[in-house]
Amino acid sequence: MTELVLVEGVSDVQLISYYLQNVYGWKHEKSNILGIFQLDEHEHIENLSKNENQLILCGVGGNGKFAYFVEQHRVNDMIVEKDISSLMVVTDRDESSDVKVTRVINNSLEKISVKAGQWMNNSIEDSFKQQKIISTYLLIIPGNEKGALEKAIIDALNDIPEETDLIQKVVQFIDSLKRELVPELNQTNKANKATVGTFFSVRAPKNAMRSLGIFISKIDWSKSESLKMLFLPFQYLGEGKPIETK
Missing domain, CATH: 3.40.50.10620 (PH0156-like domains)
Incomplete structure (x- = not known):
């Protein structure tokens, strides 16, 4: 098959x-x-x-x-x-x-x-x-709901106990930038992309300039009920x- x-x-x-x-x-x-x-x-x-x-x-x-x-x-x-x-x-x-x-x-x-x-x-x-x-x-x-893969990733990270606190703080940080500094983040998909990118960069700073695949392999996605x-x-x-x- x-x-x-x-x-x-x-x-x-x-x-x-x-x-x-x-x-x-x-x-x-x-x-x-x-x-x-x-x-x-x-x-x-x-x-x-x-x-x-x-x-x-x-x-x-x-x-x-x-x-x-x-x-x-x-x-x-x-x-x-x-x-x-x-x-x-x-x-x-x-x-x-x-x-x-x-x-x-x-x-x-x-x-x-x-x-x-x-x-x-x-x-x-x-x-x-x-x-x-x-x-x-x-x-x-x-x-x-409307959105893309990044929204599914954010929801999944919220489900995983060891990732919840960090993703919530990153969401709050990106939200704080929308008002004056980066108006482009008022577009949902762009805010979600920025959230995912920031989360992985902060979670593993030494790999911040590497591809998303490096980060994906380090998360236990099986713990996410939404995913x-x-x-x-x-x-x-x-x-x-x-x-x-x-």
């Missing part, structure tokens, strides 16, 4: 890869059976395995890059030609509605479609005109899916 997961950027790949390995038992691999590899410095590909299953976790290069990634990597052709059992898409809600986010993703897909918050089966013909089933899922982050609930759909990767048939 080969499963494909498309996410926005490097930070998403790093956090989700950590979670899949440390919570759901996936293991890192050097290569993938589909031959998907990074085409530029903005993309990020990680390959995971569990039992006989392979999972290819693709950072597409940022918000708005899903259609470009699908086209450049011939994902629509792979869905028909290759033995792919599922496609999962993880994207930020930002300021959009679920309906708009879903429409944008589905516009990049040809033979299959995704639905927010639900596994579903898509019946298609393969390259030999035989019927096959592709399971799909659209996970929009954060769960029930556990948000990432529940990942438990079905490599397993049978709770399906609504299309």
Whole structure:
């Protein structure tokens, strides 16, 4: 079973890869059976395995890059030609509605479609005109409010007892800067990015200039109930899916 997961950027790949390995038992691999590899410095590909299953976790290069990634990597052709059992898409809600986010993703897909918050089966013909089933899922982050991955990270840090005090103080600090010094922080997504960046820099000052992935690996994300609930759909990767048939 080969499963494909498309996410926005490097930070998403790093956090989700950590979670899949440390919570759901996936293991890192050097290569993938589909031959998907990074085409530029903005993309990020990680390959995971569990039992006989392979999972290819693709950072597409940022918000708005899903259609470009699908086209450049011939994902629509792979869905028909290759033995792919599922496609999962993880994207930020930002300021959009679920309906708009879903429409944008589905516009990049040809033979299959995704639905927010639900596994579903898509019946298609393969390259030999035989019927096959592709399971799909659209996970929009954060769960029930506007924002992006950084908001989910802040909520998760609030859940973890040894991180709670620091993240709350950092939130207060960023809030104090909004009024006069940095008006740009009145934009929610930018304030959340600043909060996450400041938290990790203060928590591990010697690594302050290093990538987010260094920090992510140092947090026990399994202790966060909010992240556990948000990432529940990942438990079905490599397993049978709770399906609504299309």
